[in-house]
Amino acid sequence: AETGYDLWLRYQPVEAQWRDRYAALVTQVTAAGGTTMLVAAGELRRGVAGMLGYDPVRRETVIGDGAVVLGTAQSPLIAPLGLPLAKLGREGYLIRSAAIGGKRVTVIAGNAEIGVLYGVFRFLKLIQTRQSLDDLDISDAPRLAVRVLNHWDNLDRYVERGYAGQSIWDWQKLPGHKDSRYTDYARANASIGINGTVLTNVNANADVLRPEWLARVKALAEVFRPYGIKVYLTARFSAPIELGGLKTADPLDPQVARWWKDKVDEIYRAIPDFGGFLVKANSEGQPGPSDYKRTHAEGANMLADALAPHKGVLMWRAFVYAAENPDDRHKQAYTEFQPLDGKFRDNVLVQVKNGAIDFQPREPFHPLFGAMPKTPLMMEVQITKEYLGFATHLAYLGPLWEEALQADTFRPGKGSTVAKVLESGAATGMAGVANIGSDVNWSGSQFDQANWYAFGRFAWDPQAKAEPIARDWAAMTWGNDPAVTGPIVRMMMESREAVVDYMTPLGLGHLMATGHHYGPGPWIADLARPEWNPVYYHKADARGIGFDRTATGTNAVGQYAPEVAARFGDRKRVPEQFLLWFHHVPWDYRTRSGWTLWDELIVRYDRGVAAVEAMQAAWKPLAGKVDARRWEEVRDFLAIQRDEAGWWRDASIAYFQSVSKRPLPAGHAAPA
Ligand code: GCW
Numbered sequence: 094a095e096t097g098y099d100l101w102l103r104y105q106p107v108e109a110q111w112r113d114r115y116a117a118l119v120t121q122v123t124a125a126g127g128t129t130m131l132v133a134a135g136e137l138r139r140g141v142a143g144m145l146g147y148d149p150v151r152r153e154t155v156i157g158d159g160a161v162v163l164g165t166a167q168s169p170l171i172a173p174l175g176l177p178l179a180k181l182g183r184e185g186y187l188i189r190s191a192a193i194g195g196k197r198v199t200v201i202a203g204n205a206e207i208g209v210l211y212g213v214f215r216f217l218k219l220i221q222t223r224q225s226l227d228d229l230d231i232s233d234a235p236r237l238a239v240r241v242l243n244h245w246d247n248l249d250r251y252v253e254r255g256y257a258g259q260s261i262w263d264w265q266k267l268p269g270h271k272d273s274r275y276t277d278y279a280r281a282n283a284s285i286g287i288n289g290t291v292l293t294n295v296n297a298n299a300d301v302l303r304p305e306w307l308a309r310v311k312a313l314a315e316v317f318r319p320y321g322i323k324v325y326l327t328a329r330f331s332a333p334i335e336l337g338g339l340k341t342a343d344p345l346d347p348q349v350a351r352w353w354k355d356k357v358d359e360i361y362r363a364i365p366d367f368g369g370f371l372v373k374a375n376s377e378g379q380p381g382p383s384d385y386k387r388t389h390a391e392g393a394n395m396l397a398d399a400l401a402p403h404k405g406v407l408m409w410r411a412f413v414y415a416a417e418n419p420d421d422r423h424k425q426a427y428t429e430f431q432p433l434d435g436k437f438r439d440n441v442l443v444q445v446k447n448g449a450i451d452f453q454p455r456e457p458f459h460p461l462f463g464a465m466p467k468t469p470l471m472m473e474v475q476i477t478k479e480y481l482g483f484a485t486h487l488a489y490l491g492p493l494w495e496e497a498l499q500a501d502t503f504r505p506g507k508g509s510t511v512a513k514v515l516e517s518g519a520a521t522g523m524a525g526v527a528n529i530g531s532d533v534n535w536s537g538s539q540f541d542q543a544n545w546y547a548f549g550r551f552a553w554d555p556q557a558k559a560e561p562i563a564r565d566w567a568a569m570t571w572g573n574d575p576a577v578t579g580p581i582v583r584m585m586m587e588s589r590e591a592v593v594d595y596m597t598p599l600g601l602g603h604l605m606a607t608g609h610h611y612g613p614g615p616w617i618a619d620l621a622r623p624e625w626n627p628v629y630y631h632k633a634d635a636r637g638i639g640f641d642r643t644a645t646g647t648n649a650v651g652q653y654a655p656e657v658a659a660r661f662g663d664r665k666r667v668p669e670q671f672l673l674w675f676h677h678v679p680w681d682y683r684t685r686s687g688w689t690l691w692d693e694l695i696v697r698y699d700r701g702v703a704a705v706e707a708m709q710a711a712w713k714p715l716a717g718k719v720d721a722r723r724w725e726e727v728r729d730f731l732a733i734q735r736d737e738a739g740w741w742r743d744a745s746i747a748y749f750q751s752v753s754k755r756p757l758p759a760g761h762a763a764p765a
Contacts, residue, residue: 095720097534100281100542101569104143104221108573111223112145118199118226120159121150125168128319129206133163133213136280140217160198161216162191163209171202177232178204184288184321185234186212190227199229207288207321208234214284222568237515239406239442239471239522240552241289241325242282243371244529247297248306254477256484257530257537262292268312275313278529279320285549290317291325291524295373295410299332302356311363323368325408328396330372331380332356343385344395357399369405370396371444371524376413389429390436397438406520408471409437411445411461414624421640421647422624423449427460431652435467439519442471447497447511449649450630452526453602454481454488454593457661457671458497460652462511463504471522472497472515474551476544478528479610480603481592484537486734487708487727488592489585491547491559498555503654512555523552538730539723542570543585560586577718580711587704593670595701595738596745598694599684600639600674603630604745612737613744631673633752637680637690639673650675680753691755698742705731705738 095103107115119141124134134151141149149161156162156170164171166178176187186208189200201212215233219226245253246260263272282290292310293301300306314324333339333352343349360367374381374392382392393409400407411430414422426449437443443465448456452475462470474494481488498512515521525548528536536542543566550562563585567578596613597604604627606614618628632640642649643662650662660666661675669685672678684693709731716724743761750757 094722097539097542097723097726098277100535101221101546101566102140102281102284103569104140104217105572106146107144107220107223111220115220115226116145116147116159118159118197119145119149119161121152121157121161122163123152123154123156123160123170123198124163124209125153126163126165126206126209129210129321130163132319133201133206133210136210137161137163137213137217140220144217144220156193156196156198158196158198160193160196162193162198162200163213164200164202165206165209166202166204168202171200174200174202176200176202178202181208181232181234184208184211184286185232186215188212188216188229188231190229199226210283210321211286218565218569222565223573235286235288235553236555237471237521237523237552239289239368239408239520239524240287240549241291241368241408241522241524242287242476242527242529242548243291243295243473243524244527245294245296245477246292247294248300250531252530253294253296254475254479254526255528255530256477257528257535257541258532259530261529261531262309262313264306264309267309271312271316275316279317279322281535281545282322282549283320285546286553287549288321289323289325289368290527291327291368291371291408293327295327295371296377296379297327297329299329299335301326302328302332302336302360304359307360307363314364314367318366323366324364325368325371326360328370328372329380330374330382330384330392341385342380344382344387344392345385350395350399353396354399357403357405361403361405367403367405369400369407369440371408371410372396373410373412375415376410388433388436390433393441393443394436394438397441401438401440405440406522407438407441408444408522408524409441410473411443412451412473416622419623421642421649423642423649424647424652427464427652430461431464433468434465437468439469442469442520442522444471444473444522444524446473446475447494450603452480454589454597455493455496455600455670456602457674458500458502458511460649462500462514463502463509463654464652466505469518469520469522470514471520471524472511472555473524473526474548475526476528476548477526478541478544480605481589481596482734482737483611484528484541485730486592486737487538487540487584487731488588489540489547489559489563490544490589491551491562492586492589494547494551495557495559498551501657503656507656515555523548523555525552534726539570539727540585540588540730542566571719574718577715580715584708584711588708591701591704591708591738593701594697594704595741598697598701599669599690600671601631602674603627613741613748615745616748632677633749635752635754637678637682638694638749638753639677640675641677642675646677680755691753692758694749695746695758695761698746702735702738702742705735709735
């Protein structure tokens, strides 16, 4: 029975008419080269065996009709073709129908072997999605250099905000035993262009930097290397004290810098292609340079200098909000980081979450994007659904990421989208907080695999669109019957808006229950830090609801470019989806539909629940059209989601009614 373990690489047999067409064009695999080339040829044979039902002959040189020729620009078979590879960079590829020695072949070429592997996955996708293999002329290259997963995995295998079981890193058996799952993990990531993985949690202790742990990291790096995936580690800023026995971790102390340099050299001796570090500093209790009255730049640069001789990069997170700072949490990252523009080393990437608060179902784009033109910024998104119903709620995050990436920062001028900001600068990248765990289906649910898949696609091309990605994923994961993929893609495309509607409509945010962030808690007001309490975010009172971030309030809008600030700051011009994010609005305010705000809120909560019911209705007739086990899992999860969408709606309306004292509309019970 299908479990979902194969992800989007199921390689199921194609229909007979397609098999004959494809088989004529895929008779043999011709490849010579190193380990990545072997992996590429192996994947191609595996895909063909699964989808077309035979093992194409593997040859090094002799070519027949229907050969798929894999090679780099230097390969003897490829070089004479004079292919336009130069502009494609190290990771780009080209797929072309061509003739070699009078034989009709398909060439998959890259400047390096990793490009060839990416090309093979693309070629297999053509078959998976039933595209023609005739007259191919495809070229592609990633638009961002660092495309990394961030695992929030602790060394005891607990995954912070993970809803898919334990960490897949089975440290106890490493380095002696390399689970075959690591190879499948690498295949899946390579298939979507992910080229790095941060193995450890940003909140983890420093132990992973100890020699006995580095030996295990090295073993993982060896599995991932042929797939073009580098390993990175989180570096706890206080490691020189905890591991090195120093009295301080002050970044300007020469002994501290020396300790890090030695540590980095030690890592590179074991792992010559080590990617670098990811650091969470002076955030939520983590140590950092401010402990020594140093800036983020001083802290980051010290580590960056240790990594630079090895070409390592340092990802320094901008997710900061200080307990002592009574100002709007929305403003803190900008306040601390923007003045440091231009002060970071070239191999530092400042890692900025898509929004200024924290991975909510909807947030406006982070004001730092565009505001630090002299500093490479990368974007961090959360693939795991901490605030969107964990693994049980169906929420395809493609539209959320597309919305963030397509947001116009107006810096330096109109048309400067977040995507363009990410693509500019000496270093570029995107990070996704992984949703991967030891569950057989990897991500905790069948549909959450789509978010892993989509992350890879957006990191490769931040200009990508969510819908075609959903279509590809649906076809590869659930088969090519339009009667199946049609409803699935519609469900996916509407799912995130449904979550916004039943959890946090009209620009509300951060109303989740304490700690676990699952389920509603808009009434919570008693947590130690004001900005942890949902009441801090919605500010509902007898007069109205919403957070005034305009000039009459915290003026967080002032951190955006003037054009953006003018739009967000004007109640009449702000996109309604951000209304309560930026404005405190009276309950009787008329929304664009003509409802009062109070009624509009209720309409949205109802709409969210109805959208989940519509997903249930769309899923039901797919019984028998998809395999039973996965179908049942989705059915069950949708039922859970329906119940909990209702819980969100009813609890939220009941609570807000107790504040607004407005009448409850028909069909809504009075609070118990
Ligand atoms: O989203 C919040 C989470 C924390 C997380 C933190 C962060 C890793 O609730 O669990 O810690 O953000 O991004 O650092």
